[in-house]
Amino acid sequence: MRLADRDAWRFPPDRDLAARLRASPAVQRRIASTVAGSGPRTSRSAMLASAVMVDPAVLPHLARAIAGLRDQLPGIPDLELFVYNDADLNGFVTPGQSRTIVALSSATVNHLDAEELAYVLGHELGHAAYGHLDIPAGVLAADRTLPIGDAARVRSWQRAMEISADRTGLVACGSLSAAARALFKVASGIVATSVVASPQLFAGQWQRLADEVIAAGDRDFHHISHPFPPLRMRAMLLFQEAIDSGDPQRISVADRAIAAMLGMMEPSDSGEPIADLRLRAFFFWGGLYLALEDGAVALCENQRLAEIAPDGTDVAAAVAAAHAQPETCLERFAEAFRGRRRRFSALEIHRIVYGLLDIARTDGRVSAGEIARLERLAEVMGVPPQGCALVAAQFAKERSDGA
Numbered sequence: 149m150r151l152a153d154r155d156a157w158r159f160p161p162d163r164d165l166a167a168r169l170r171a172s173p174a175v176q177r178r179i180a181s182t183v184a185g186s187g188p189r190t191s192r193s194a195m196l197a198s199a200v201m202v203d204p205a206v207l208p209h210l211a212r213a214i215a216g217l218r219d220q221l222p223g224i225p226d227l228e229l230f231v232y233n234d235a236d237l238n239g240f241v242t243p244g245q246s247r248t249i250v251a252l253s254s255a256t257v258n259h260l261d262a263e264e265l266a267y268v269l270g271h272e273l274g275h276a277a278y279g280h281l282d283i284p285a286g287v288l289a290a291d292r293t294l295p296i297g298d299a300a301r302v303r304s305w306q307r308a309m310e311i312s313a314d315r316t317g318l319v320a321c322g323s324l325s326a327a328a329r330a331l332f333k334v335a336s337g338i339v340a341t342s343v344v345a346s347p348q349l350f351a352g353q354w355q356r357l358a359d360e361v362i363a364a365g366d367r368d369f370h371h372i373s374h375p376f377p378p379l380r381m382r383a384m385l386l387f388q389e390a391i392d393s394g395d396p397q398r399i400s401v402a403d404r405a406i407a408a409m410l411g412m413m414e415p416s417d418s419g420e421p422i423a424d425l426r427l428r429a430f431f432f433w434g435g436l437y438l439a440l441e442d443g444a445v446a447l448c449e450n451q452r453l454a455e456i457a458p459d460g461t462d463v464a465a466a467v468a469a470a471h472a473q474p475e476t477c478l479e480r481f482a483e484a485f486r487g488r489r490r491r492f493s494a495l496e497i498h499r500i501v502y503g504l505l506d507i508a509r510t511d512g513r514v515s516a517g518e519i520a521r522l523e524r525l526a527e528v529m530g531v532p533p534q535g536c537a538l539v540a541a542q543f544a545k546e547r548s549d550g551a
């Protein structure tokens with residue numbers, strides 16, 4: 149992996165959301181008025197007043213590190229690196245009048261080793277290299293007059309851009325464990341050298357967090373600009389595994405899995421129903437129940453189920469067991485429904501029924517037998533057959549319109 153090839157492994161939702169924001173007239177107007185303002189000039193004079201500029205004569209190792217990274221990232225703007233006095237581990241990058249400003253807190257410089265610093269600098273330079281600074285996301289996020297759709301996209305984009313920047317950080321430092329240590333230190337503030345942040349253990353916290361979020365039915369994360377640190381770690385782990393496999397396809401598979409994890413931080417009424425990780429157990433067990441209606445799981449259905457399976461599910465074993473006793477799928481579906489502490493909203497139940505129809509249609513059609521099984525699943529959630537029929541009619545209409 150080379151930093152120069154960064155566009156090949158940029159996290160696709162980052163690119164797509166940036167393009168959509170750039171195309172929005174409301175966003176364009178705000179970009180124009182922000183550029184006309186005096187913000188960037190202020191941030192450089194603030195830096196000069198309260199920070200030291202990294203100069204080969206003052207902080208030679210940092211100056212070397214940033215020069216090395218800049219050489220590997222052709223096309224990025226001219227940079228100035230500052231260190232400011234602060235006990236928090238932190239860093240940021242911001243557009244300047246003539247040069248882009250990269251700033252690290254003194255604690256970051258004091259407590260991170262060379263590899264960890266390369267990760268942090270690579271992350272910040274990644275923001276500059278990908279053009280993340282061209283749209284003032286922070287300003288837009290604080291703007292309460294922005295149309296709701298744009299405002300939600302700004303938040304989603306802020307989280308997606310962190311995934312891309314983490315990748316440049318990882319490639320810059322060349323070590324998953326150094327990236328894990330740096331992310332752990334920055335997220336926790338714990339800098340003791342005895343702390344061993346294993347990438348796998350750290351990423352494993354994501355599953356616990358996800359289970360917790362699913363059980364509580366929480367969905368109040370959409371205003372948070374950064375993905376949860378264990379999610380970022382898991383995203384880097386999946387990316388590294390994809391690279392190590394040598395199979396370029398694996399990066400797309402990792403991208404889809406990461407997009408689904410980020411989907412948990414989205415407001416409940418956005419995006420594809422199937423992408424909602426909180427509802428995966430319902431899609432998996434319900435979908436398997438529907439797929440088995442004709443007695444066998446087709447290859448395309450098997451692939452689809454593997455994509456939506458909750459983490460840690462042995463798909464082959466689950467399919468084999470369900471084949472022998474299809475009714476266990478209905479039981480697992482009911483267990484998942486009972487397992488949640490918070491009541492389901494009507495919207496969520498609608499999304500489950502709608503998503504199940506989508507899965508049933510994987511082989512090209514939704515049969516009468518599948519509808520009968522869908523009604524049994526819906527009954528578990530307290531939806532009468534008429535309600536199910538309404539959703540099925542809506543689904544059929546939207547699909548025949550090519551929506």
Ligand SMILES: [Zn+2]
Pocket residue numbers: 271275310313
């Ligand atoms: Zn960042």
